[in-house]
Amino acid sequence: MRRPGIALTASSLAFALVLLDTTVVNVALPAIRDDLGASVSGLQWVVNGYTLVLAALLLSAGALADRLGARRMMRVGVAIFAVASSAAALAPSTATLVAAQVLLGAGAAALVPASLTLLTHAYPDPIRQARAVGIWAAISASAFAAGPVLGGLLVDAVGWRLVFAVNLPFAAAIALLLWRGVGETSRVARRGLDLAGQATAIVALASLTFALIASRSLGWGSPLVAGGLVLAVVAGVTFVAVERRGRAPMLPLRLFSSRAFSASTAAGSLINFALYGEFFLLSLYFQDVRGLSALETGLAFLPQPLVFALAGIPAGRLVARIGPRWPLAIGGALAAVGTFLLLGAGPDTPYSQLVISLMLFGAGGGAAIPALTAAAVSAAPPEQVGVAAAALNASRQTGGVLGVAVLGGMAHAGPQFVSGMHAGLAIAAAALTATAVLGLGLGASRRPARTELEPAQA
Known part of the structure; x- marks a missing residue:
């Protein structure tokens, strides 16, 4: 592509839009419960209606991105996202909101693999590609960082419905970038959809x-x-x-013959299992147990996603230098320690103790995501990058769905909530420990061949 910077911006904003919806909605859960009369199970479906469809459709969306072109798929995804966001903002009941979240998940499924496919075509050189993936992860994670604060501000100032309407300006910006400065990717002929x-x-x-x-x-x-x-x-x-x-399988099983691909997809599932489950539990903990407002909850969360976002760029550069093994192993270990420290959280725990745990998790996750992304994409043949990216993100979103279902299911109303939260966090810490082990299992890291490119050129 002649203008790779625009492709990088469009890809990053698209993935940021997908992540923003997750964090914004979690902070708004108590307000949705109070307004629509939703139960804890209903709130789980509000979150999982989005992530479940996203996870289930990612593989087919990845194949379509390879077949029809990533730019075209992103256009479709942006249009669906805009329509579904409008429907969610106007939802009169929990069931209607869940249905809108399902449609929103379909739009997100079209955006995620297409964004990474567009990025890898814009930066074919392995070194520049690894650095671009780090920037993509960092910019996207910035939405994850801003989501809790933005969501809390919107809920306290206007109401929970605006957390869905806020997607519309993002969708318009992505559509403009795709129209003005992004070319279509090469297309791979396929026999049909699976x-x-x-x-x-x-x-x-x-x-x-x-x-x-x-x-x-x-x-x-x-x-x-x-x-x-x-x-x-x-x-x-x-x-x-x-x-x-x-x-014509949507998930060629031969991809899993690569140890790097298998380990990175498993690690991605475990990280999101812990991340989404923890976010669901702590959103209720901060507001129901500690009595914080939605905005105060967003500010309390801020250190975790902020460190997550800031760690992405140096992690991408480190992966480009030494490979993904140690960044993934160390990142998983840091996140596990941070989650383990949360087991002491109670109604009166000083926030200064909680913030250390949140920052450790953020640093670990920020280091691990570029590493597992680079490992999965580099292990796939060039003609199957879209499928590999879809498989990785499908495993991550599947982990997120199960994290909310399993860990959220341990949340009990009333005084038993804290003990249930501790049980869920213990499971999350075990999952992150397994992530560190998988990182070590990637094998010896090999430094990529050096080029004359400077980091700023990524």
Whole structure:
């Protein structure tokens, strides 16, 4: 591309839009509960309606980005995002809001793999590409950092509906950049869409999420919960069989023959499991247990996503120099320590103690994301970068869905909330420890070949 900087800006804003919706909505959950009368399970579906569809459609969206062109897919995604955001802002009930979040997830699914595909085509040189991925991650994470504060400000000043309407200016800016300065990527011919694989993936993830969320109110012995778990297993096994035998699978299983790809996708799932689950729990903890307002909650969260965002650029440069092994291992370990320290959080815990934990998690996550992204993308053949990016992000979003379902399901109303939160955070710390182990399992890091490019040129 002749103007790679514009492609980088458009890609970063697109992924930022996807992340912004997650953090903004979490801060608004108590206000949504009070206005629409939603239960804890309803709030879980408000969050997971978005992330579940995002996770389930990412693989097909990645294949479509390769087949139709990343620029075209981003245009479609931006249009869907704008329509769904308007519907969410006007939702009269919890069910309507969940439906709008489902549509919003479809738009996000079109944006995420296309944004990374556009980026890798704009920067074909491995060194510049690694640095660009670091910038992409940092700019995108800035939305994650701004989301809690922006969401809290909007909720306290106007109401929760504005947290969805705020997506519209972002969508307009991305559309303008795509129209003015971004060319289309090369397209890869494919035989067709893997409809059987897509259907079984949706059924497996949706039924598993339903069972995990419903178990809180119905109990594990409920026929509905048991049936959901059985359906999830059957659909998951069928998905693997379909992908193994299909002529045009949306997830080529041979990608997992690479240890780097397998480890990075697993690590991405574990990081988001801990991150999304922790964010859900702490949003309720700050407002229901400590009595903070939405804006005060956003400000309390700020150190974590801010450090997360700031760590992205140096982490991307470090990955370009030494490879992804140590950044991923150290990042996972830092995040695990930060989460472990939160196990002492109670109604009267000084915020100075909490902020150390939040910053450690932010630093660890900021170091790990560029590393696992670089590992996954570099392990894939050039013609399958879109599929590899989709698989990585699908694993991350699947982890986020399960994190909200599992850890959020441990939240109990009243005085038992803190003990349930501690149990959830302990599971999150274990998941992040496993991430560090997976980083070590990437094998010896090899330094990329040097070029004459300066870091500023990325």
